[in-house]
Amino acid sequence: MLRLAPPNFERPLQSAMFVATFGGGEANVAVSTANYGIPSSYVTVLPPKHAIADACIAELRSFGVDTSHIVRKPGRMGIYFLETGANQRPSKVIYDRDNASIALAKPGDIDWDKVFDGATWFHITGITPAISQSAADLSLEAVKKAREKGLTVSCDFNYRKNLWKYGKAAREVMRELVKSVDVGIANEEDVQESLGISADVDVESGELNVEAYKALSAKVLKEFPNLKIQTITLRESVSASHNGWSACLNNGKQFHLSRKYQITHIVDRVGGGDAFSGGLIAGLDRYGDDHQSALEFAVAASCLKHSIPGDFNRFTAEEVESLMKGGGSGRVQR
Amino acid sequence: MLRLAPPNFERPLQSAMFVATFGGGEANVAVSTANYGIPSSYVTVLPPKHAIADACIAELRSFGVDTSHIVRKPGRMGIYFLETGANQRPSKVIYDRDNASIALAKPGDIDWDKVFDGATWFHITGITPAISQSAADLSLEAVKKAREKGLTVSCDFNYRKNLWKYGKAAREVMRELVKSVDVGIANEEDVQESLGISADVDVESGELNVEAYKALSAKVLKEFPNLKIQTITLRESVSASHNGWSACLNNGKQFHLSRKYQITHIVDRVGGGDAFSGGLIAGLDRYGDDHQSALEFAVAASCLKHSIPGDFNRFTAEEVESLMKGGGSGRVQR
Amino acid sequence: MLRLAPPNFERPLQSAMFVATFGGGEANVAVSTANYGIPSSYVTVLPPKHAIADACIAELRSFGVDTSHIVRKPGRMGIYFLETGANQRPSKVIYDRDNASIALAKPGDIDWDKVFDGATWFHITGITPAISQSAADLSLEAVKKAREKGLTVSCDFNYRKNLWKYGKAAREVMRELVKSVDVGIANEEDVQESLGISADVDVESGELNVEAYKALSAKVLKEFPNLKIQTITLRESVSASHNGWSACLNNGKQFHLSRKYQITHIVDRVGGGDAFSGGLIAGLDRYGDDHQSALEFAVAASCLKHSIPGDFNRFTAEEVESLMKGGGSGRVQR
Amino acid sequence: MLRLAPPNFERPLQSAMFVATFGGGEANVAVSTANYGIPSSYVTVLPPKHAIADACIAELRSFGVDTSHIVRKPGRMGIYFLETGANQRPSKVIYDRDNASIALAKPGDIDWDKVFDGATWFHITGITPAISQSAADLSLEAVKKAREKGLTVSCDFNYRKNLWKYGKAAREVMRELVKSVDVGIANEEDVQESLGISADVDVESGELNVEAYKALSAKVLKEFPNLKIQTITLRESVSASHNGWSACLNNGKQFHLSRKYQITHIVDRVGGGDAFSGGLIAGLDRYGDDHQSALEFAVAASCLKHSIPGDFNRFTAEEVESLMKGGGSGRVQR
Amino acid sequence: MLRLAPPNFERPLQSAMFVATFGGGEANVAVSTANYGIPSSYVTVLPPKHAIADACIAELRSFGVDTSHIVRKPGRMGIYFLETGANQRPSKVIYDRDNASIALAKPGDIDWDKVFDGATWFHITGITPAISQSAADLSLEAVKKAREKGLTVSCDFNYRKNLWKYGKAAREVMRELVKSVDVGIANEEDVQESLGISADVDVESGELNVEAYKALSAKVLKEFPNLKIQTITLRESVSASHNGWSACLNNGKQFHLSRKYQITHIVDRVGGGDAFSGGLIAGLDRYGDDHQSALEFAVAASCLKHSIPGDFNRFTAEEVESLMKGGGSGRVQR
């Protein structure tokens, strides 16, 4: 997906320029895991013979992401406009994904058998099924097939109220999809809107109640016994420029709570959740049953994401571990 | 329509930036005539509550174009990507107009009675009917209504092969539409593709044959007796950076051929034709029956357009006349 | 007025570039009120046949501000250079307004009868009378005429020590001018320097004393019984990057104190006061006698201003109300 | 003088940016001669305590120009806005020099005895006396004093029609000034407008008549017997992007005509004349009585100026000689 | 290699910015062939744990170039500074390659057996052996090994006078290396300086003599009977902005001369020769024994390179063929 953002905290078109990068939930996760040295493949549908789509593929390839499974079918290149907020002014996203190739894609368009051949993990987000009925059908096909073939399936439930316009409520679709998921990722709003499981959390307040999140994650695990792990990211929004950032993980046996980072000078908050997902997948891979470390890796990874512009999380595993183990004092390295 | 172009003669996404401006046939003409001091109104359909659409309207308003008749209806904001060519490398346009509000618009969406109230001239291009069947229907409604209400109707036949995908051939639609037109504007390819009237002209050769254009324009006037004036722009493409530029006008009585400009260092060629249309409308207004002067004004105006970036022609009538009457030697004014 | 500011927190000419925008007290207010949907006209004197002045008018027009009353008379285009501060480094303004058309303007140059025809409100600042004796005379003419014709007159007393060089002290001129004002706007320094009414407030300390402001505003209302409302903005300067921001309003009967915003990552502080004025005018219009709401609207509006670059406050009334009613937590909207 | 120019061949404020550099006739010459290794001092009057003026001085100092004689007196920093032309669109200059410190300067403000101490050459242009009566008086004082002290005085007569607004015609002032000059520099228009000596040359035609220039230069030498050398630059304006460039020199005994350069892709034409002046001074210094070489050096130097942006000519003597002696084929050096 | 170039035809550091891209002879060729769909691998030595080197690899990967054979060994990241010329001002390269990892590399550092496994073609340039004795030894090892393993070896002899500082003359090294080459690529200067075979061609004149090139290529083939094909590129340097561009190919049986392109508005000339090499390799692959077509493909490809910034040639085979078969009139495609 092409991301178009005005520079320098401007509102759109305040100057005649857009910073043009690529992003989108699953792509961001693939870039993260590739950066950590995990062989990663990104699968989507893009328009054929389209210079912008070609550039998107080239960009992914630059990170070492395998793009050979990307299907080229009629439709547009998906776009989103991003206004980067500051202080009390929130960041705003304008989705421009109508008629995108992925929105027009339907079950059968992707040869999952081929895609999943040799793969061990499949990640999807709640954004793709929000675009269109056929994309939702395709998503469902994907997770079922992945599970069938023995892959671990992770899903970021992320709820986007500006999508979900094709007539179905998020929870109708997502509850079905989550039944094929092993590792659930969400924030409190996602759980509520995508699964209809409510948390006694005031999204706008900015303060956190750990017990509530423990209960909430347990509730999710109970309703979806297929889930082996449910993580919840805990974002305390002081302002668009300053967030507290931590997360918790419930594996049915233990409840892990991560260290909390004060991110006081957010450079670009978008992609933070995907950086968490990428970090979690890599963390579970690196640390095995040590779920606390996996969680800390994910939180540190996504903390770092907030310090650079763009959707993608451009850090190595060594850099993430360095934050995870160190103080985050930001002293110059020279 | 939002125009996104990479800077500095780069190919798309060679650097992570798009120069973002607005443009589009009819909008460009409205800006031109407003710049010449003619009260001008731009009518289109744009998406509601959309920061980019709002910025588009603001930009038009900055030129003094009346935007009060713009309708806001569901759909996308139309976009086109422009790669600016140089030397042997042609400029390339990627249209991204599927599901744009104007593509979804249909007869009845615009209150033409209100729009045309007090107006004397209506201009349309062959681009709008190329987007969708409903936009073609709306275009036809517009010209008929305009003619009915006694407005002079001008039309740039411009043929865009990358549009026209909804199942009709350009000539099917355009021949019907041109029946309600008073002043036809075209290049040789437009005449052939939009009207099916062929000229013995080799588009790619770059050389011009005046007699052929005289015959061609006469042929058009004969087939469409409603046309009072037919102009043909004569672009000699030496390269993407160097064009010869002139035009001819046939009013049924006389055939006028303009001075020819060598535009040797093209800054931005897109919008050149619209600058001609805007100049022609203004020229016919300024010079009345002196069609030679009207034509020269139009050609000088569009010549100047090639020297600045962006779709819009940012010149006053005084500046156009200064070129029209002077040598174009480009000496510093200080 | 043309504003020239180095980019990226640089000092002037650190790189060979100026970000060039337009601004100035009254213009900023007109843009604000136009953005809130209030028909707004900006009146000034600009040089004739001047590309920069034309661009200034076009920019105002883009916001829907009526520019038809702007007079073009000999003189320069006013300029100010702005160095944007950070941390302990203050922002610095270099005024370059000598011989500007508005500085040369004098009573009689503007046809106030025509300007005020159909108008209900007139806003002026203490900056215009600071430029030159003739501009002061013109300002005085304006407020008297406005009052005479029954308009509500608001005035931001803003004191600029780098102007006021033509031989008169600010208070000599401003005390006379304020006699024709209905709604006074100021910070503590403005009250002291423009009116000579002192407050027991240490401007540099950064801490606020509400009682002192209550007393101060009462003192102003007492000395100028024509004033129906006196507002005082309360800026706590922690650093150039972090300000506390609130305001109070005294209408003679009640003293209203607004919510206080911590603006911790100031993007551009200039124009903040004008955003307050624009918000106050719109707030009084929206909320009538509910002065608390009018004040909150004004404070929220100006709070938002600090989050975007440029003098102008590019927000809709809906966006202002959203902050006014919400928590300002800056969560991404998507 | 601060120069503000929109980037990328845009018209002013087409984007919200000005490229900000410094320039101005005499400063440009000082930079040129300093680049050629000649100790050079720039004398002017700039405003005191002014960050932009400080930056101007720093920029000059970076080239090794001695700035210790610059006087700081009240007034503005002079500005000029430059729109860079292309093709048939001419470059345009908007002078903004009213009330500049140099415009307010008057005889006595500069201690010429100190300035000229140890100096051998003084260069002035016809631009300074065009700004104001007092600047004209100061200019006259300067040349007289220079001549008195035995310096060689060179003067570029350059005529600027957009200046000369204080009531005197250029020739009234310039004819007096030129009486103290040893080396005259001009183009045909300058000779006509500044000295009132007419040439049978059509400025706009672009074609040159060598005999006419021979006669013209002889006429100047005859009317001003104090002149030892008169050079005339010969610019053939094909367009704003393409000029032919050569010059001639008449020393009363011989008439020298230089090689002619076709400058087909002008990057920035402003400062071209000053580059000639700087090259001529250096050339006369390097080649002594070999006036042909001196002229060739000057023409080659100014030819190169057209290939870089900004007023200043950033080339070494070696680079100029390399062009002067070579073919100008522009082959990559690596 | 990191390429650092000032923007907008500026001289170095005229503004505080470098456009930073990657390039270098063999890398440019690999990017070209990858763009044409030929599986391509780039082999070099880069410093370990180095963010700039990592970015270089990522950039190559974005084009689909296989980077798995790149060796990471101590040393610097090679850099070159490029000043882009215009008109009579030549482009200038400052090499900064001392102690680069590739300069320190020596025979044995690259496992050629592994590299060449499954490969059919090896391309090298005369630049690598010019850097250091050890790099020359490595180069020689490479071509011998390649030939031994039955690969076709192509070599661009390109002579760089600013390199070759380690004590050997180019021809000493290159004549040995060329003995293992099948396809020679050069311009007239390269033949003379790298092989010591002289052509009666005046490099600076700009005019071409076809017969001389025919004789010259025959002479090369005769001296190096191992060469199956010798091509010579024919650049007519009118100026840094305008070159004529064609080439010839001698296969011992026939002499082929290509169409000549006038490249009148050079955007970036660097990498033009490499684009020829890449085009030639692809052309010989596409057209087999039809050497005329292969040559035309190579010339068209490199012609297009001049129209975009950067070392890399970002065109598809379809785009190259479109120019090769069409007129190069540069008409907008839309």
Next chain:
Amino acid sequence: MLRLAPPNFERPLQSAMFVATFGGGEANVAVSTANYGIPSSYVTVLPPKHAIADACIAELRSFGVDTSHIVRKPGRMGIYFLETGANQRPSKVIYDRDNASIALAKPGDIDWDKVFDGATWFHITGITPAISQSAADLSLEAVKKAREKGLTVSCDFNYRKNLWKYGKAAREVMRELVKSVDVGIANEEDVQESLGISADVDVESGELNVEAYKALSAKVLKEFPNLKIQTITLRESVSASHNGWSACLNNGKQFHLSRKYQITHIVDRVGGGDAFSGGLIAGLDRYGDDHQSALEFAVAASCLKHSIPGDFNRFTAEEVESLMKGGGSGRVQR
């Protein structure tokens, strides 16, 4: 030294641009003291005939730094790449100084007698001796000579772990060098690594212990009785964006502790230490025996440095004193 930094908090090559400025320990100090009006000369070795080196010299000259003692000898232009950190992400420096002219320089290359003629102060840092053995020898030669000739010698011990690769430990070299120093400048890490004198301070913790610094500075003075003053800068790293900043000074008789600044929005932290050194030298000059004031001046100066981009500290003594005496509330000055 050329500094290349990606813009806008990007990681290297995230966009194809480097902001290119100059810097380096001793150069930064020379710029600082020149800005405060102290005649300052910068001595180093740079490559001959090198456009980047020339630009470096020009930049220094722009600040009024005397560059006439700079020696031009073979070698590269030193470079460092800087990634500017934010939040928990540290800034990172990649040194690229192998084979730089200064790295190749050796005793005898600089004529210290000439350099020190008329000078009263010599400043050096621990960075130069870290580059190479010969640079260390040259450094030692310099301080001994300076001391011999009666100059006051100051030295910033700054330890750079990414340099020091030529086989010696920092303390081996630095302990010898510091024996010729009068004024020592360091942070706690420098003292430990460069002198081997340990402090009970946890570098990463961010909290400060004043007593520890008192003891540490006393220890240094005791071991190096030649030192008249030892200062220690106290940086509390909350994050890469927020530092506490203060310093202490021990002159053997008294221990001075400065005011502490909270620098909450760091624009560019690099050069902060050099700004302290420059401020200290100037402060000792301005305030004589009033070491508290000298220290406060140094701390205020370096505090301001953090608010602007680039290595150089672009402030006047008046601006530094204004912060030193005022509150640092950052209120707009206009």
